[in-house]
Amino acid sequence: MLDILIIGGGPIGIACALYAQRAGLSYQVVEKGCLVNSLYNYPSTMTFFSTSELLEIGGIPFVTVHNKPNRAEALEYYRRVTVSNQLKVNLFEEVLSVSGTKGHFTISTSKNTYEAKNVIVSTGFYDVPNKLNIPGEELPKVRHYYQDPHYYAMQKVVVIGSSNSAIDVALETYRKGAEVTLVIRDEEVSQRVKYWIRPDIMNRLKEGSIKAYFNAHLTAIRPYEVDIQTPEGQITIANDFVMAMTGYQPNFAFLQKLGIKLSGDGRSLPDYNPDTMETNQKGIYLAGVVCGGMDTHLWFIENSRIHAEIIVGGIVSGL
Secondary structure, X not given: OEEEEEEOOOHHHXXXXXXXXXXXXXXXXXXXXXXXXXXXXXXXXXXOOOOHHHHOOOOOOOOOOOOOOEHHHHHHHHHHHHHHOOOOEEOOOOEEEEXXXXXXXXXXXXXXXXXXXXXXXXXXXXXXEOOOOOOOOOOOOEEOOOOOHHHHOOOEEEEEOOOHHHHHHHHHHHHOOXXXXXXXXXXXXXXXXXXXXXXXXXHHHHHXXXXXXXXXXXXXXXXXXXXXXXXXXXXXXXXXXXXXXXXXXXXHHHHHHOOOOEOOOOOOOEXXXXXXXXXXXXXXXXXXXXXXXXXXXXOOHHHHOHHHHHHHHHHHHHO
């Protein structure tokens, strides 16, 4: 029987494995996608807001040429940490169910069945996009994920949102020749936009290179046009692609399947003890950004790295 079964092979799941290994505990990481699956699905041109030091796990140096690493550098770093430490990670293996109680859980996956004394859930929030819930959202031209700007060259692109991901998409596709329209629910571009990016988007809006509708939202999507509700009324514009950068949320259905309680205030905060990271289900712990519920800006790699040490330390002291 394993001491710990870790669900999720992202940076924090890997950190949990590192600390478990150093503590002499038996463990297994199970990841339904590729290694650090969420980071892999980030845009190919993405640069982190954080410095490389803040993305380090387990005290292992993350050396980069520039102060702020990019996606490719992060993928290489976490892969090398995993391989060089010979961490026990099974990829493309989805957890289907967890049953039992603290001290004896049975975990069934798409490939295996495990028994473990404790379970750590570190599943992030990138797998479930926040939907628009409007007619036409199911059309193939609507994208909730973005990889590369070249695909949208010479196309009419509507970008929904005003945070970092939306602004990056708007600027990058514009520079590849797309005709870009931003649709923003608020009255201004988000203050969270990276400080070195904000002047760029503000200048593009000022000169009219990128069109923006503020206090606005899409009401319908059709194959070659969209309807936008603006303060001046509804308008219809020609459109080839809709990039719905509306954010993501944890897999709440999976958390509830495990018996983890969620707050009913719209934030869906999971029930856990911040001193131990143990949930209301004894023996099941949360680590990383999944702890924030709908507040997906609450936890990041840099401030949730400590979760691994807290959880493993608590399990060791309780053995």
